[in-house]
Amino acid sequence: MTSGQHLILGEMPSLSKLYVNAAATAARRRILGSHAAAVLPAVSHEVRDVRPDVENLTAYQHLLGETASDVLPAGFIHALAFPVAISVMNRDDFPLPLLGMLHLRNVIEYSRPVRFTEPLEIVARAETLRAHRAGTQVDIAVEVRAAGESAACWCGVSTYLAKGVFLPGIDKASATAAPQGFTAPDPTGLWQLGVDTGRAYAAVSGDFNPIHLSVLSARALGLRRSIAHGMYLASRALADVGSAKGDAFRWDVEFEAPVFLPARVALDISTAESVDGGWQRSDYVAWSPRSGRKHFSGSVAAL
Amino acid sequence: MPVDRQPQTVRKAVVVGGNRIPFARTGGAYTKSSNQDMLTAALDGLIARFGLQEERIGEVAAGAVLKHSRDFNLTREAVLGSALSPETPAYDLQQACATGLETVLGLANKIRLGQLDSAIAGGVDSASDAPIAVSEGLREVLLDLSRAKTLPQRLQILARLRPKDLAPDAPSTREPRTGLSMGEHQALTTAQWNISREAQDELALNSHRNLAAAYDAGFFDDLLTPYRGLTRDSNLRPDTSPEKLASLKPVFGRSLGSEATMTAGNSTPLTDGASTVLLASEDWADAHDLPKLATVLDGEAAAVDFVHGKDGLLMAPVFAVPRLLARNGLTLDDIDYFEIHEAFAGTVLSTLAAWEDEKFGRERLGLDGAFGKVDRSKLNVNGSSLAAGHPFAATGGRIVATLAKMLHEKGKAGGRPALGLVSVCAAGGQGVVALLEAYSAGTTAGDIHD
Numbered sequence: 001m002t003s004g005q006h007l008i009l010g011e012m013p014s015l016s017k018l019y020v021n022a023a024a025t026a027a028r029r030r031i032l033g034s035h036a037a038a039v040l041p042a043v044s045h046e047v048r049d050v051r052p053d054v055e056n057l058t059a060y061q062h063l064l065g066e067t068a069s070d071v072l073p074a075g076f077i078h079a080l081a082f083p084v085a086i087s088v089m090n091r092d093d094f095p096l097p098l099l100g101m102l103h104l105r106n107v108i109e110y111s112r113p114v115r116f117t118e119p120l121e122i123v124a125r126a127e128t129l130r131a132h133r134a135g136t137q138v139d140i141a142v143e144v145r146a147a148g149e150s151a152a153c154w155c156g157v158s159t160y161l162a163k164g165v166f167l168p169g170i171d172k173a174s175a176t177a178a179p180q181g182f183t184a185p186d187p188t189g190l191w192q193l194g195v196d197t198g199r200a201y202a203a204v205s206g207d208f209n210p211i212h213l214s215v216l217s218a219r220a221l222g223l224r225r226s227i228a229h230g231m232y233l234a235s236r237a238l239a240d241v242g243s244a245k246g247d248a249f250r251w252d253v254e255f256e257a258p259v260f261l262p263a264r265v266a267l268d269i270s271t272a273e274s275v276d277g278g279w280q281r282s283d284y285v286a287w288s289p290r291s292g293r294k295h296f297s298g299s300v301a302a303l
Numbered sequence: 304m305p306v307d308r309q310p311q312t313v314r315k316a317v318v319v320g321g322n323r324i325p326f327a328r329t330g331g332a333y334t335k336s337s338n339q340d341m342l343t344a345a346l347d348g349l350i351a352r353f354g355l356q357e358e359r360i361g362e363v364a365a366g367a368v369l370k371h372s373r374d375f376n377l378t379r380e381a382v383l384g385s386a387l388s389p390e391t392p393a394y395d396l397q398q399a400c401a402t403g404l405e406t407v408l409g410l411a412n413k414i415r416l417g418q419l420d421s422a423i424a425g426g427v428d429s430a431s432d433a434p435i436a437v438s439e440g441l442r443e444v445l446l447d448l449s450r451a452k453t454l455p456q457r458l459q460i461l462a463r464l465r466p467k468d469l470a471p472d473a474p475s476t477r478e479p480r481t482g483l484s485m486g487e488h489q490a491l492t493t494a495q496w497n498i499s500r501e502a503q504d505e506l507a508l509n510s511h512r513n514l515a516a517a518y519d520a521g522f523f524d525d526l527l528t529p530y531r532g533l534t535r536d537s538n539l540r541p542d543t544s545p546e547k548l549a550s551l552k553p554v555f556g557r558s559l560g561s562e563a564t565m566t567a568g569n570s571t572p573l574t575d576g577a578s579t580v581l582l583a584s585e586d587w588a589d590a591h592d593l594p595k596l597a598t599v600l601d602g603e604a605a606a607v608d609f610v611h612g613k614d615g616l617l618m619a620p621v622f623a624v625p626r627l628l629a630r631n632g633l634t635l636d637d638i639d640y641f642e643i644h645e646a647f648a649g650t651v652l653s654t655l656a657a658w659e660d661e662k663f664g665r666e667r668l669g670l671d672g673a674f675g676k677v678d679r680s681k682l683n684v685n686g687s688s689l690a691a692g693h694p695f696a697a698t699g700g701r702i703v704a705t706l707a708k709m710l711h712e713k714g715k716a717g718g719r720p721a722l723g724l725v726s727v728c729a730a731g732g733q734g735v736v737a738l739l740e741a742y743s744a745g746t747t748a749g750d751i752h753d
Contacts, residue, residue: 054531058335067384068340069347070530117532243347243386246356278357 004042004125012047013087015206022090022098029097038167040138041093044125047084049147052076052116060204064232065239071113074251075235077120077144077154078108079205084124085140085158094126096136096162100221103230104137105159107252111303112153119147127157131170135163182294184287187266189240191286193228195262201232227258233265233296237284240269241300244279253298257288264289315585316411317595317742321704322349323578324530326692328538329430332531333575338367338374341530341577342381342427345697348528349423349579353593356386361419363393364406365579367427368695368730369474370397371434378425399729400646401604402426403578403699408602408737410582415599420587424703426696427577433474440468478730480610485617485730486647490556490565492615493649496656500564503648504548507569507689510645514686515541522685526704538572538692555647569648574692578700580707585744595742597707597723602737603627609732617650619734620726621657625668627736628724635675639716640709640723642702643677645688650728685709699727703739710741 052072060076061068072080089098114120127139137159144154198212210217211227218226234253238245259265266289272280281301287294324345327333333341342365350356365378374380378393398405403426410422437445444464451457476485483491493503517523518535527534540547553563555570581593588595605623607614614621620643628634635658643651657663658674668674685705688698706723713721720741728734 055335058340061340062335062337067343068336069344242389243384244357244389 004044006044006046008046008048009084009087012050013083015083015086016208018083018086018090019099019209025090025092026097026099037093038095038129038169040095040126040129041088041091043088043091044123045084045088046121046123048121050080050120050122052080052120054116056204057116063200063204064235070115070117072116073235073238074108074110074154074249075231075238077110077114078106078142078156078158078231078235079207080120081122081124081142081144081156082205082207084122085142088124088126088140089160095129095167096138096160096165101160101162103158103255104161105252105254106156106231106234107250108154108156109250109303110154111151111248113247114144114146114153121145121147129167129170131166132161135161135165136167136170137161182287182292184266184289184292185268185285187289188269189267190289191236191265191267193259193261193263193265195226197228197232197261198226201229205229205231207231225260227260228263230255230296233259233286234298237267237269237286237296237298238300240267241282241284244271244282245300246279246302248303249300250303251298251300253296255296257293257295259288259295265295312417313415314417316414316582316599317585317588318597318599318703318707318739319581319583319588319593320349320353320596321526321578321580321700321707322352323527323697323701323704324348324576325527325533326536326538326574326576326694326697326701327531327533328692329573329575331431331537331575332533333429334431336429336531336575337432338370338377338427338429338577339381339384341429341575342367342377342425342579343384344528344530345425345427345577345579346381346385346387346423349581350386351528352525353581353591355581357388358391359388360391360423361421362410362413363387363391363423363425364396364410365393365423365425365427366396366398366402366406366696367429368397368399368402369428369430369433377427397696398735399731399733400644400693400695400698401727401729401733401735402696403701404602404703404725404727404735404737405604405699407580407582407599407699407703408735411599411602414582414584420584422582423579424582425577425579425700426694426698428694428696429575430573430694431575435474436472438468438470438472440465444468476730478609478616484555486555486565486570488609488616489570489647489649489653490559490563491612492618492653493564493647494556494559494561495615496653498564498649498652498656500549500562502652503564503569504545504566506645506648506651507548508543508545510683510686510689511540511543512686513684514539514690517685522708526708536691538574539686539690543568565647565649569689571646571688571693574694576692576694576697578697578704580700580703594711596711597739597742598720600738600740601627601631602735603630604733604735606734607732614732615653616730616732617646617728617734618653618657619732620728620736621654621734622668623734623736624658624724624726625670625674627738631738633722633738635677637722638724639681639713639721640684640706641677641682642687642706642723642725643683644693644698644702644725644727645683646693646728648689651682654726699725699735702727703737706739710739714741715743
C-alpha cells in the first residue's frame with residue numbers, strides 16, 4: 001500500500017452519510033449516465049487514532065457469541081474499519097456503484113491479539129478490478145496497525161461484485177465451471193436467526209445497509225426480504241471455532257446463497273489437528289436445513 | 304477376579320498460584336460484563352500465567368451468588384470459552400459468600416485423595432448485571448399459558464394478570480427468614496459487641512492503606528490481569544483519611560436503640576469481579592515446572608442459629624475457627640497471617656471481640672476461658688474486602704491466592720512453615736474457614752490429624 005496518493009481523513013467517516021451520498025451518486029449516474037473509467041482510484045484512505053468504544057465492543061461480543069474479553073475479535077476490527085473501506089468505494093472516481101454490491105469473499109489475517117486500549121491506524125484502498133461472469137469485482141484491502149508499529153496486526157481483503165456492471169476495457173470473464181453440487185454433512189450446530197438479526201448486527205457494527213434492516217427497506221432495493229449481514233454469519237462461525245484458534249490466524253469465508261430472515265441455518269465445523277494433537281485449522285460450512293442450499297463456507301487456520 | 308486396589312492415601316494439595324481481574328464497583332467498568340465474561344477473563348489470565356493452553360485440568364469448580372437461570376452451567380461454559388482443553392470437566396457450586404473458599408476446599412480434598420491431579424477453583428459475581436425475575440404472579444400466568452390449549456383458556460389465564468404483577472423482582476441482600484438486610488443484621492451484632500464507630504473506621508482505613516501499599520509494592524503483579532481498562536480495584540481509596548471516614552453518615556442500624564455506627568466507608572460496597580486459584584498435587588506441579596506456594600491443610604464450616612437472634616448472622620466463623628484449630632493442635636498464637644473477610648468492619652471486630660470474651664469462650668465455645676487474641680499486625684496485612692470490594696463468590700479465591708503468596712514469601716516462622724488462617728462469613732448464618740501453610744516438602748502441621 002505505498003503507491004499512489006494517500007489521503008488522511010480527519011475522523012472516522014459516517015457510514016449513514018456515505019450510504020446517503022451513495023444513493024445520490026446512484027441517482028445522478030442514472031440520469032446523467034456513467035462516465036466512469038475502468039480504472040480504480042490510485043489512492044488509499046487512512047484514519048488515525050481509532051479507539052474502539054468498549055461498550056460497543058461488549059455488545060458486539062455478546063451478540064456474536066464471543067466472550068467479552070479485552071481482545072478485539074477479528075470480525076469486530078472488520079466492522080471498525082468498514083467506514084474507511086466504504087469511503088474508498090464512495091469516491092466519485094470509484095468506477096462501480098456502491099449500493100447493491102454483493103460481498104463475495106473475505107480473507108482476514110489476524111497476526112496478534114489487539115486490545116481495545118490500543119489506538120489503531122486504519123488504511124483502505126481498492127485493488128484489482130476484474131471481470132466476473134455476472135459483472136465486475138473488486139478487492140478492498142484494509143490494513144490495521146497499532147499506533148507506532150510498522151507491521152500490520154490485522155489485514156483484510158473483501159471482494160465485492162457489482163452485479164450486471166460491465167466496464168469497457170475489462171474483458172468478460174470466461175464462463176467458469178458450474179458450481180459443484182453440495183451435499184450437506186451432519187450438522188454440528190443449528191442457528192435460529194430471528195427477523196431482527198440484521199438490525200441487531202447493524203446496531204453493533206454500524207452497518208445500516210437497508211438490505212439488512214427490514215422487509216420494506218430490503219424490498220426498496222429489490223430483495224424479497226431482508227438478508228443477514230455476511231460478516232455477521234462469518235463472525236458467528238469464527239466465534240463457534242472458539243479459543244482453539246489461538247492468537248494468530250487466517251480466517252476466510254466465501255459467500256454463496258444469502259440468508260433471508262428469519263431463518264434456520266445449519267452449520268458444520270470440522271477441525272484438523274497436527275500429529276501432536278494441536279489445533280491446525282477448522283473448516284466450516286453453513287447451509288439451509290430446509291432447501292439444502294449452501295449459504296457460505298470458509299476456514300480458520302493457524303498463521 | 305479381585306482387583307488390587309490402590310490404598311487410599313492422603314497427599315498434599317498445593318496452591319500453585321491465582322489470578323483475578325481487578326474488582327469494580329457496581330455500575331463501573333464491568334457494568335455490561337456477564338458473570339461468564341468475567342470468570343472467563345480471570346480463567347484466561349490464569350491459563351496465560353501458568354501456560355495451561357489446551358491443558359486438560361482435572362476439574363474446575365466455581366460459582367456465583369447472583370446467578371441467571373441461563374447460567375446453570377456457568378463454570379463449564381467459561382471453560383469452553385477459555386483456552387483450556389474442552390475436555391476439562393467443571394461444576395458450579397454455591398454457598399453464598401463462602402462459595403469461592405468452598406471450591407478451594409472441595410477440590411483440594413479431591414487432590415488429597417488422589418481423585419484429581421490438578422484443579423482450578425474460582426468464583427465470580429456481578430451486582431451490575433444481576434438477574435431480574437418476573438413477579439410470582441406473572442411467572443404463574445406465563446407457565447399456565449404455556450400449558451393452555453384453547454383460546455378461551457388463554458384469555459381466562461391472561462385475565463388474572465394485575466398491574467402489580469408487571470413489577471420485576473430484583474435480587475437483594477435481605478435474609479429470607481428475617482427480612483433484615485445483611486447490613487441491618489450486622490448492625491445488631493455490632494451494637495451487641497459494643498464495637499465503636501472509631502474502631503470500625505480504623506479497620507477500614509487500614510484495609511485501604513494496606514491494599515494500596517501492596518499495589519505500590521507490586522504484590523499483585525502476578526495475581527491480577529487487567530480487564531476492561533481497570534488495573535486496580537476501583538473501590539480502593541489510597542488517599543482516604545480518618546476525617547473522611549468520620550464524615551460519612553451511618554447507613555445501617557439507624558432504627559436501633561443504640562447509636563448507628565455502620566457507614567458506606569466501613570461496609571463493603573456491591574462489586575463486580577472474578578477470581579481463580581490453581582491447585583495441584585506436588586507431582587503435577589513438579590511435572591509442569593510450576594511453583595508450589597502453599598499447602599491447603601484443612602477446612603471447617605459452621606452455621607449459627609441467627610433467625611431469632613441467638614447469634615449474629617455473620618458470626619459462624621467464630622465457631623468454625625476454634626474447631627479447626629483444635630483439630631490441628633493449634634491456637635491463634637500459632638497463626639502468622641489472618642485473612643478475615645471484611646464483609647463489614649463490624650463483622651471482623653465482632654469476631655475478634657467474641658474470641659477475646661471470657662464468658663463467650665466458656666459458655667458458647669466450651670473452652671476454659673477466652674479463645675484468644677488475634678495479633679492485629681498479622682490481620683489482613685495486604686488489605687481485604689473493605690478496600691478491594693467483595694464480588695460475593697470471588698472473594699474466597701482472592702483471599703486464598705493472596706494468602707498463598709504471602710505464606711510463600713514468609714517461608715518459615717519459628718522453625719516451621721508459616722501458617723495462615725482464612726475466615727469467610729456468608730448469608731444464611733454460615734461460615735467457612737481454612738488453614739493454609741507455606742509449602743515445604745515433607746511433613747506438615749496438617750499431618751497431626753491425618
